[in-house]
Amino acid sequence: MHPFSYERPATLARAVALLEAHGPEARVLAGGTDLIIRLRDGSLAPTVVVDLKRIAELEPGIREADGRLVIGATTVMTDIAADARIRRRFEALAEAAAVVGSVQIRNRATLGGNICNASPAADTAPALLVHGAVVVIAGPSGSRRIPIDGWFVRSGVTTLGRGELVTAIELPLPAAPMGSVHLRRTRRRGHDLASVTLCCGVDASGVTRLAYGSVGPRPVLAVDATGVLADRDAAPDARTGLLERMLAEATPSARSMRASPEYRLAMLRVLARRGVDIATARLAAAEGRR
Amino acid sequence: MSGRIPIQVTVNGRARAFEVAAHHTLLEVLRDDLQLTGTKECCLVGECGACTVRLDGRIVDSCLVLAVEADGGEVTTVEGLASDGRLSRLQGAFLDEGAVQCGFCIPGQIVAADDLLRRVARPTVGEIQEGLAGNLCRCACYGQITAAVAAAAAAEAGAR
Numbered sequence: 001m002h003p004f005s006y007e008r009p010a011t012l013a014r015a016v017a018l019l020e021a022h023g024p025e026a027r028v029l030a031g032g033t034d035l036i037i038r039l040r041d042g043s044l045a046p047t048v049v050v051d052l053k054r055i056a057e058l059e060p061g062i063r064e065a066d067g068r069l070v071i072g073a074t075t076v077m078t079d080i081a082a083d084a085r086i087r088r089r090f091e092a093l094a095e096a097a098a099v100v101g102s103v104q105i106r107n108r109a110t111l112g113g114n115i116c117n118a119s120p121a122a123d124t125a126p127a128l129l130v131h132g133a134v135v136v137i138a139g140p141s142g143s144r145r146i147p148i149d150g151w152f153v154r155s156g157v158t159t160l161g162r163g164e165l166v167t168a169i170e171l172p173l174p175a176a177p178m179g180s181v182h183l184r185r186t187r188r189r190g191h192d193l194a195s196v197t198l199c200c201g202v203d204a205s206g207v208t209r210l211a212y213g214s215v216g217p218r219p220v221l222a223v224d225a226t227g228v229l230a231d232r233d234a235a236p237d238a239r240t241g242l243l244e245r246m247l248a249e250a251t252p253s254a255r256s257m258r259a260s261p262e263y264r265l266a267m268l269r270v271l272a273r274r275g276v277d278i279a280t281a282r283l284a285a286a287e288g289r290r
Numbered sequence: 291m292s293g294r295i296p297i298q299v300t301v302n303g304r305a306r307a308f309e310v311a312a313h314h315t316l317l318e319v320l321r322d323d324l325q326l327t328g329t330k331e332c333c334l335v336g337e338c339g340a341c342t343v344r345l346d347g348r349i350v351d352s353c354l355v356l357a358v359e360a361d362g363g364e365v366t367t368v369e370g371l372a373s374d375g376r377l378s379r380l381q382g383a384f385l386d387e388g389a390v391q392c393g394f395c396i397p398g399q400i401v402a403a404d405d406l407l408r409r410v411a412r413p414t415v416g417e418i419q420e421g422l423a424g425n426l427c428r429c430a431c432y433g434q435i436t437a438a439v440a441a442a443a444a445a446e447a448g449a450r
Binding site: 108 | 402
């Protein structure tokens, strides 16, 4: 591995100052499950690595505040998948976190890292889109919040600016019950990256949110506010047409080794239908429990 | 901080203080500086699990952890599972079930299986497969490895 200097700031202000001073020469280290691979293969060669794990303000954890669930950026997948509040109210995210990598990877990989790495195959990205997550950012001019739908640009690129870092991801607690699910296709069971990943959320007012990844440069969110998709009695043609429009932004690359574009597009449609069915059933179950 | 960085790590119950380069991984330091060569280097991308160790109570791929990140932490390697020269129940079960062919992946398999049994006393076959999904065996002893973990869990339950 190419040598670099290692910084372990104790405060958020110091971390921001380091990132601002070094700009693209600095890389942030959280779980390291993506960064260390790229440091070793030479595709990244920063002069400074800034470890976020000893910053008091960035302690990992999940807490409820002002109608939101606030997930600290350094919270690892193991803890997200196990959290009772996430499992009950944000099922798609709990399921997505539970299939990232292996036990070893989930014990290290952070939610902040997953969205900052911005892989098109990131498992948590469609879930965060479906749940309407907000990214909380600290930077040289203070903190700002942006909806996750305005976060992903393309593989490895986000709207994060120089000197900025993610401090938390917030999930608005839904006022009405919502059913959601995370589905994916991989080449094999167990530890693999997704060839197609899709989340669906249906709420009590009939709005369906579909988000999908691994089929283009960035994960995509499509919303049906007409209520047709979630309506089991709607005409099949109407649902099919709607679904086609919602999936139209899928543009899988022919160069990927994991799956052909034809396979991805075919499976995307299967997962979308399955996702709507499961999310609708879960919504009904949630409403039944009320 | 650049050059050599002083760190303190408790390894297999023994407090150690030494200096590491910032760009050296926990795996490199365990093997090259501490001569704990039970932990294996293989894929170096977090897919095979041969370098699995327990860090602060959770298993990690030590090829994806910088040694400096373990500063102040506790590491358990496969060498830390046997006590007084006696194999653990789990290690014995791997031998009894013939789960060890070439043996290269076994330290990682055993550290991961040990972690699974700490979390789930009587895992199902599905839970064993999921718990060990991050550990590849190119001799394909998966059947025997799964049987060994189940046998160790059963023996542990019987001993209680």
